[in-house]
Amino acid sequence: MANHIKCPNCGIYNVNKDYCIQCNTLLSYEKRRDIEFAKAEKERRKRERIQKETSPSFYDKYKDHHLLGVRILAKAFRSFWIGFIAIGVLIAWIIAAIAA
Numbered sequence: 635m636a637n638h639i640k641c642p643n644c645g646i647y648n649v650n651k652d653y654c655i656q657c658n659t660l661l662s663y664e665k666r667r668d669i670e671f672a673k674a675e676k677e678r679r680k681r682e683r684i685q686k687e688t689s690p691s692f693y694d695k696y697k698d699h700h701l702l703g704v705r706i707l708a709k710a711f712r713s714f715w716i717g718f719i720a721i722g723v724l725i726a727w728i729i730a731a732i733a734a
């Protein structure tokens with residue numbers, strides 16, 4: 635099936651072409667959508683990276699610190715925090731087990 639698309643730029647009709655034969659404007663709606671989507675995805679990743687750089691987590695900020703003491707402290711703090719969560723989950727489980 636022939637696919638006639640009028641070029642939005644120069645107005646000539648193209649048949650089964652993704653790009654205008656005269657001015658090379660992208661005609662395919664699907665391709666344009668893909669490009670838009672890729673662009674949005676790239677923007678999103680960029681924003682995410684910037685946010686990570688401006689507000690890194692405590693552990694990410696100090697785990698590669700040049701002072702050994704700070705690195706150890708960061709790891710100790712993280713271990714403590716993970717342990718704290720594990721105990722919290724355990725307590726929640728015990729309470730749930732008793733209640734049931």
Ligand SMILES: [Zn+2]
Nearest residue numbers: 641644654657
């Ligand atoms: Zn054109």
